[in-house]
Amino acid sequence: ARDINLAVVAGDGIGTEVVEQGLLVLEAALAGSGVGVTTTSFDLGARRWHATGETLTDEDLTAIRTHDAILLGAIGDPTVPSGVLERGLLLKLRFALDHYVNLRPGKLFPGVTGPLANPGEVDFVVVREGTEGPYVGNGGAIRVGTPHEVANEVSVNTAFGVERVVRDAFARAAARPRKKLTLVHKHNVLVHAGHLWRRTVEALNAEFPDVTVDYLHVDAATIFLVTDPGRFDVIVTDNLFGDILTDLAAAITGGIGLAASANINPDRTAPSMFEPVHGSAPDIAGQGKADPTATVLSVALLLDHLGLHTQARVVEDAVAADLAERGTAARVRSTAEVGKDLAARVAG
Amino acid sequence: ARDINLAVVAGDGIGTEVVEQGLLVLEAALAGSGVGVTTTSFDLGARRWHATGETLTDEDLTAIRTHDAILLGAIGDPTVPSGVLERGLLLKLRFALDHYVNLRPGKLFPGVTGPLANPGEVDFVVVREGTEGPYVGNGGAIRVGTPHEVANEVSVNTAFGVERVVRDAFARAAARPRKKLTLVHKHNVLVHAGHLWRRTVEALNAEFPDVTVDYLHVDAATIFLVTDPGRFDVIVTDNLFGDILTDLAAAITGGIGLAASANINPDRTAPSMFEPVHGSAPDIAGQGKADPTATVLSVALLLDHLGLHTQARVVEDAVAADLAERGTAARVRSTAEVGKDLAARVAG
Ligand SMILES: CC(C)[C@H](C(=O)O)[C@@H](O)C(=O)O
Ligand SMILES: CC(C)[C@H](C(=O)O)[C@@H](O)C(=O)O
Numbered sequence: 001a002r003d004i005n006l007a008v009v010a011g012d013g014i015g016t017e018v019v020e021q022g023l024l025v026l027e028a029a030l031a032g033s034g035v036g037v038t039t040t041s042f043d044l045g046a047r048r049w050h051a052t053g054e055t056l057t058d059e060d061l062t063a064i065r066t067h068d069a070i071l072l073g074a075i076g077d078p079t080v081p082s083g084v085l086e087r088g089l090l091l092k093l094r095f096a097l098d099h100y101v102n103l104r105p106g107k108l109f110p111g112v113t114g115p116l117a118n119p120g121e122v123d124f125v126v127v128r129e130g131t132e133g134p135y136v137g138n139g140g141a142i143r144v145g146t147p148h149e150v151a152n153e154v155s156v157n158t159a160f161g162v163e164r165v166v167r168d169a170f171a172r173a174a175a176r177p178r179k180k181l182t183l184v185h186k187h188n189v190l191v192h193a194g195h196l197w198r199r200t201v202e203a204l205n206a207e208f209p210d211v212t213v214d215y216l217h218v219d220a221a222t223i224f225l226v227t228d229p230g231r232f233d234v235i236v237t238d239n240l241f242g243d244i245l246t247d248l249a250a251a252i253t254g255g256i257g258l259a260a261s262a263n264i265n266p267d268r269t270a271p272s273m274f275e276p277v278h279g280s281a282p283d284i285a286g287q288g289k290a291d292p293t294a295t296v297l298s299v300a301l302l303l304d305h306l307g308l309h310t311q312a313r314v315v316e317d318a319v320a321a322d323l324a325e326r327g328t329a330a331r332v333r334s335t336a337e338v339g340k341d342l343a344a345r346v347a348g
Numbered sequence: 349a350r351d352i353n354l355a356v357v358a359g360d361g362i363g364t365e366v367v368e369q370g371l372l373v374l375e376a377a378l379a380g381s382g383v384g385v386t387t388t389s390f391d392l393g394a395r396r397w398h399a400t401g402e403t404l405t406d407e408d409l410t411a412i413r414t415h416d417a418i419l420l421g422a423i424g425d426p427t428v429p430s431g432v433l434e435r436g437l438l439l440k441l442r443f444a445l446d447h448y449v450n451l452r453p454g455k456l457f458p459g460v461t462g463p464l465a466n467p468g469e470v471d472f473v474v475v476r477e478g479t480e481g482p483y484v485g486n487g488g489a490i491r492v493g494t495p496h497e498v499a500n501e502v503s504v505n506t507a508f509g510v511e512r513v514v515r516d517a518f519a520r521a522a523a524r525p526r527k528k529l530t531l532v533h534k535h536n537v538l539v540h541a542g543h544l545w546r547r548t549v550e551a552l553n554a555e556f557p558d559v560t561v562d563y564l565h566v567d568a569a570t571i572f573l574v575t576d577p578g579r580f581d582v583i584v585t586d587n588l589f590g591d592i593l594t595d596l597a598a599a600i601t602g603g604i605g606l607a608a609s610a611n612i613n614p615d616r617t618a619p620s621m622f623e624p625v626h627g628s629a630p631d632i633a634g635q636g637k638a639d640p641t642a643t644v645l646s647v648a649l650l651l652d653h654l655g656l657h658t659q660a661r662v663v664e665d666a667v668a669a670d671l672a673e674r675g676t677a678a679r680v681r682s683t684a685e686v687g688k689d690l691a692a693r694v695a696g
Contacts, residue, residue, distance in 0.1 A: 076536070082546075083539040091537070115574045117465040134503070139540040145547070149507035151540040155482070159497035186588070188424070189439070191431040192487040192499040198430075199493070219595035226463045226574060226599045240534070244592060247567035251574045 003036040004306060007067035007271065009093075012045040012085070013280025014290035014335075015073025021292035021339025022071060022299045025318070028343040029303065029311040040067065044089055046077035055088030061096055069302050070097075070273040073295065074280035087137060094130050097270035099263035100161065101168050102128035102242060103301065104277060106229070106249035106259075111324035114252050116226060122253055124232035127169035128242025130263055132161040135239040157193040157238065162200045168266055169236035170208040180212045180233035184221045184241055197238070222248060250277050257291030258323075262301040272305050274298040288334035293319055296342055318345035351384040352654060355415035355619065357441075359393040360433070361628025362638035362683075363421025369640035369687025370419060370647045373666070376691040377651065377659040388415065392437055394425035403436030409444055417650050418445075418621035421643065422628035435485060442478050445618035447611035448509065449516045450478035450590060451649065452625060454577070454597035454607075459672035462600050464574060470601055472580035475517035476590025478611055480509040481541075483587040505541040505586065510548045516614055517584035518556040528560045528581035532569045532589055545586070570596060598625050605639030606671075610649040620653050622646040636682035641667055644690055666693035 008023070010016040023039065030037055042060060049055055064070060075090040094102070108114060108122035132155075139153035166183075173181040183201045187194025198215065205213050216224065218241045224231055225248050237245060250259035259277035276294030284290060297319055303312035322342055333341065356371070358364040371387065378385055390408060397403055412418060423438040442450070456462060456470035480503075487501035514531075521529040531549045535542025546563065553561050564572065566589045572579055573596050585593060598607035607625035624642030632638060645667055651660035670690055681689065 082536045082542070086536040087539070113465075115464050115466070117461075117463060134501075135537055139503075139538060141540040141544065143507075144544075147507050147511075149544055151505045151544040153482075153503040153505075153538045153541045155487075155501040155503075157499045157501075159491075159495050163495075186591075188430045188434040189483055189588075189591075190487060190501045191435070192489040193501045194430070196489065196492075196497055196499040219591050222570065222592055222596040223599040223604070226596065227603075240537075243534075243537075243567050244570055248570040248574065248596070251571040255575075256571070 003038050004030075005066070005068045006037055006039045007064045007070040008039045008041045009044050009070060010041065010073040011075045011280065012077045013074055013282045013285035015045070015075070015280055017285070017288065017290050017335045018276060018292040018295040019071060019073040021335060021342070022295035024339050024343045025296045025315060025346055026299045026302070028346040029299070029315050031347060033308070033311060035308065045075055045085060046080050049080055049085060055085060056092050064093070065097070065270055067271045069271050069306060071299070071302065072273055072275035074276065074278065076280045078282055091135060091137075093273060094263050097263075097273065098265045098267070099130045099273060100165050101264040101266055102130035102239075103262040103264055104128060104242070104246040104249065104259065106232070106246070106253050108253045109258070109320050109323045111327050112254040112258070113327070114254050116229070116252055119252060120230040122229045124229070124235060124249070125172065126235045126237065126242055126246050126249060127165060127172060128237060128246060129161065129165045129239050132156055132158060133239030155190070155193055155238070155240070157196050159196065159200070162196055163204070166197075166200045166204050166236055169234055170204055170211055173211045173234040174208050176233055178233040179210050180214070182221075182232060182235045183213065183215045184218050184235055184237040184245065185215075186218050186241075188217065193238070201236070218244070221245060225249060225252060246277060256294065258293050258297065260294050260297035260301055262298065262305060264305060274302040274305075288336060290335045292335050292339050293323070293342075296339070314346055318342050321345055351386050352378075353414070353416045354385055354387045355412045355418040356387045356389045357392050357418060358389065358421040359423045359628065360425045361422055361630045361633035363393070363423070363628055365633070365636065365638050365683045366624060366640040366643040367419060367421040369683060369690070370643035372687050372691045373644045373663060373694055374647045374650070376694040377647070377663050379695060381656070381659060383656065393423055393433060394428050397428055397433060403433060404440050412441070413445070413618055415619045417619050417654060419647070419650065420621055420623035422624065422626065424628045426630055439483060439485075441621060442611050445611075445621065446613045446615070447478045447621060448513050449612040449614055450476035450587075451610040451612055452476060452590070452594040452597065452607065454580070454594070454601050456601045457606070457668050457671045459675050460602040460606070461675070462602050464577070464600055467600060468578040470577040472577070472583060472597070473520065474583045474585065474590055474594050474597060475513060475520060476585060476594060477509065477513045477587050480504055480506060481587030503538070503541055503586070503588070505544050507544065507548070510544055511552070514545075514548045514552050514584055517582055518552050518559055521559045521582040522556050524581055526581040527558050528562070530569075530580060530583045531561065531563045532566050532583055532585040532593065533563070534566050534589075536565065541586070549584070566592070569593060573597060573600060594625060604642065606641050606645065608642050608645035608649055610646065610653065612653065622650040622653075636684060638683045640683050640687050641671070641690075644687070662694055666690050669693055
């Protein structure tokens with residue numbers, strides 16, 4: 001097995017802190033496997049933008065493309081106008097590298113206390129479309145700043161784009177014990193996009209006859225996420241609904257400090273990207289307060305994507321064991337301490 | 349005081365059951381006040397559509413316009429193609445009657461147990477824009493049913509539309525003890541619409557200097573709704589985000605059986621419409637299982653809108669008293685029993 005050629009985009013705020021721990025655990029997981037890891041750091045985010053005005057150049061993108069995978073910390077800073085880094089860097093990476101499967105597990109680990117009184121067993125995964133919807137940047141405004149301003153945002157949905165992500169979601173559902181797929185949309189209002197999604201799910205069900213399909217409007221889905229999260233197995237939804245549902249899913253499974261994500265290009269025409277669901281959290285940046293667990297779980301998704309399933313399970317098991325003991329811990333550990341503990345568990 | 353001239357659209361499924369109880373309580377609340385109520389029933393919904401193919405004719409609309417207010421049960425049925433009644437009837441009413449303030453209180457009444465382990469005190473109100481956003485029906489598709497289908501949905505936001513609903517939300521916040529307004533949007537992705545909303549809130553803050561303003565991305569807002577709902581006082585947001593947040597808000601405050609809403613035309617150029625947040629629930633329709641409380645609380649909003657504040661408080665207090673005793677009740681009551689009990693308390 002050859003070494004992993006990893007692009008590292010630590011980014012802003014707590015991004016650098018959590019990525020450092022993620023890499024520590026990654027190295028521990030690979031120790032003795034014969035697979036090494038070589039990292040290239042990319043200076044992208046608020047600092048670079050302030051210094052150069054650049055978000056992500058063609059050269060950056062070309063260099064990133066030569067890697068096997070990307071580990072990303074967090075992007076965004078209050079000193080940069082809203083949208084500049086999100087659209088010019090984070091979303092540009094997802095779109096340019098065709099990350100059409102944005103995979104976000106929603107799992108309540110034993111020992112973790114979330115906000116729900118009786119969550120029951122929670123173990124689902126959201127397949128969020130990553131390259132279409134209202135995220136395409138197809139909006140505009142006229143007469144800005146006047147009483148006659150009109151600002152539009154367009155959600156673009158294509159048969160090509162919907163079909164490939166729904167197919168991926170079906171395959172994931174078929175590989176899970178419960179084999180259940182829930183489409184979430186709002187087809188009673190967004191009839192054109194909604195009916196494309198619905199027809200696509202109905203058509204592909206023929207290829208995956210073992211998978212049971214159901215449908216929820218996005219508003220109803222939020223209700224079930226807090227009243228009966230155990231009903232979900234695989235959820236497939238569009239880019240914006242997926243954004244909303246996965247933050248809520250993170251909240252009910254212990255918070256964004258634990259929520260991992262993978263931006264996957266299933267065709268492997270470009271590197272996939274692994275990142276915690278949380279943002280750069282400028283309010284706690286630089287204080288060693290961030291929980292690196294979401295990044296470490298994203299590293300497990302990275303290992304899975306690269307076929308290193310044994311190592312992925314070791315990382316996940318280390319996190320599970322660490323979480324199981326947190327409730328009885330004497331004090332809250334720093335970012336580096338959690339990373340060190342997880343690496344030690346992984347090492348064994 | 350002259351009589352209330354009320355248009356009643358009971359609609360589909362449990363709509364008829366809950367509206368009946370809502371009217372019973374309304375009459376009880378008005379007894380002895382000198383104000384009577386005259387109702388006109390409009391046969392709108394699935395039955396009418398099946399019989400005539402009509403959703404809402406110009407004649408219906410003209411007749412409805414002559415009323416002081418509308419009480420609506422629920423619209424929608426699985427036998428009607430998705431979107432037909434929602435867009436042709438419910439949304440058509442909201443748009444044609446310029447219901448630009450869709451008001452949805454999120455209040456956890458004492459004695460009510462929701463899904464959260466430690467909700468704390470929850471008492472906020474969502475001001476959802478009701479006449480713009482992705483609800484305008486400005487979508488379309490080409491090459492439908494082919495591998496080259498493209499289906500778009502457009503969110504339309506105007507300075508006129510945003511300004512008037514934000515102003516209403518500020519006025520509501522200014523009249524509440526905490527005087528706090530939270531704008532919810534996603535301006536880091538939906539930059540054009542998002543920045544219009546943000547600029548509007550910033551500009552109007554000058555007119556309401558006592559109101560403290562903050563901002564949350566919609567994904568983060570769902571997190572706070574389950575981890576710290578007490579942080580919210582007044583939320584202002586667009587039509588789609590408001591749809592999602594208010595179902596979640598209903599869930600954490602005891603379920604959609606308790607969630608009231610008002611579709612308000614603050615300029616009073618057309619009647620406002622009062623309806624429970626829940627749908628027609630075909631699975632339990634006709635069984636006397638629906639909780640009419642959401643409709644009864646919507647009746648309280650109706651009374652408030654018509655200036656009958658004393659009567660509105662009586663209805664709300666009756667609901668609060670009823671809810672406080674539910675936990676200790678021997679059995680679950682039918683729709684009619686709950687209505688009768690509430691009417692008795694109001695009379696009482
Ligand atoms: C930062 C933002 C653009 C991003 C998104 O909306 O996708 C984030 O919320 C996420 O979920 O990864
Ligand atoms: C039935 C549907 C069109 C409606 C909406 O989306 O507004 C409902 O969900 C609501 O919240 O009143």
